[in-house]
Amino acid sequence: MKPLIIVTRKLPEQIEKRMKELFNVRLNNDDHIFSQEELKSAVGEASILVPTVTDKIDADILTNAGPALKLIANYGVGVDHIDLKSARNKMITVTNTPGVLTEDTADMTMALMLGITRRMSEGERMLRAGKWQTWSPTGMLGMRLSGKKVGIIGMGRIGQAVALRAKAFGVEIHYHNRQQINSLLEKELDATYWKSLDQMITQMDVVSLNCPSTADTFQIMSKRRLGLMQNHAYLINTARGDVVEEDALIELLEAGSIAGAGLDVYENEPNVNPRLFALENVLIAPHMGSATEEARQAMGEKVLINVKTFIDGHSPRDRVLGEGL
Numbered sequence: 001m002k003p004l005i006i007v008t009r010k011l012p013e014q015i016e017k018r019m020k021e022l023f024n025v026r027l028n029n030d031d032h033i034f035s036q037e038e039l040k041s042a043v044g045e046a047s048i049l050v051p052t053v054t055d056k057i058d059a060d061i062l063t064n065a066g067p068a069l070k071l072i073a074n075y076g077v078g079v080d081h082i083d084l085k086s087a088r089n090k091m092i093t094v095t096n097t098p099g100v101l102t103e104d105t106a107d108m109t110m111a112l113m114l115g116i117t118r119r120m121s122e123g124e125r126m127l128r129a130g131k132w133q134t135w136s137p138t139g140m141l142g143m144r145l146s147g148k149k150v151g152i153i154g155m156g157r158i159g160q161a162v163a164l165r166a167k168a169f170g171v172e173i174h175y176h177n178r179q180q181i182n183s184l185l186e187k188e189l190d191a192t193y194w195k196s197l198d199q200m201i202t203q204m205d206v207v208s209l210n211c212p213s214t215a216d217t218f219q220i221m222s223k224r225r226l227g228l229m230q231n232h233a234y235l236i237n238t239a240r241g242d243v244v245e246e247d248a249l250i251e252l253l254e255a256g257s258i259a260g261a262g263l264d265v266y267e268n269e270p271n272v273n274p275r276l277f278a279l280e281n282v283l284i285a286p287h288m289g290s291a292t293e294e295a296r297q298a299m300g301e302k303v304l305i306n307v308k309t310f311i312d313g314h315s316p317r318d319r320v321l322g323e324g325l
């Protein structure tokens, strides 16, 4: 009897086809979001669960894990929706899909950075509403990116890919990270390390969040830190909603105390605080950093490899160890 694999969301067609060829898999054909009850019964029954960011696999869900459950092969790189500690206590391996969505997420970061500093969505809204009268010397003025300072919080794969791109736009790269990156890489990226995040924030024209969501980064852009940003500065978040104190950010944006924000992620996804919809100085996207055909296919390939490696009795390369575990 082959181990049962339960996939919680609809994955790209070719990935599902290959899964059916290789495994005993139960797919989610109508792509509905699993209820708590469905998740509990899935972890109770499956040997391998393939979830996504839309499944909250917390301690309560994992209490229902059956003896067969040995692997959670996440479709996505962020694993903040999985209680790694409970998984480890139950000897359940967790894998993710690093490396294959780096470029796309960095592209999205740049799209938001360019889009908000040049007021792209605001301009489009005005145009579509028939409110554009004519070209004007003082109309729709934004901020020039070239020559400005961009501060990247989290200089991992995605942060580095953002730095490379931003460099091509003529910005000065600054970063804060748990550890300073090696000096060769720092030189290649022309990046300045700030041990003190507070000090970095006060100097930046754009702050970009590119760190994972962990206990250490929870609301790393707190109300206090957001308050350290310059009035003309912009915040970009393609990481996770909970790395920013969202209410405080909205207050600053409403008051015009910072220039704007480009956001791909939110505190209570898929619910977006309606106060954000009322603001002109935000560019908002529905969590689509990795939404390219290529990335979603490659993420599926990673899941296939992780599951196959595990079933064959080997340790998958993309095992998530988790901090402090």
Ligand code: 8YV
Residues within 6 Å of the ligand: 051, 052, 053, 054, 075, 076, 077, 078, 079, 101, 288, 289, 290, 291
């Ligand atoms: C994914 C993401 O689409 O991989 C991640 O961490 O944030 C997204 O780009 C999503 O997580 C899929 O589970």
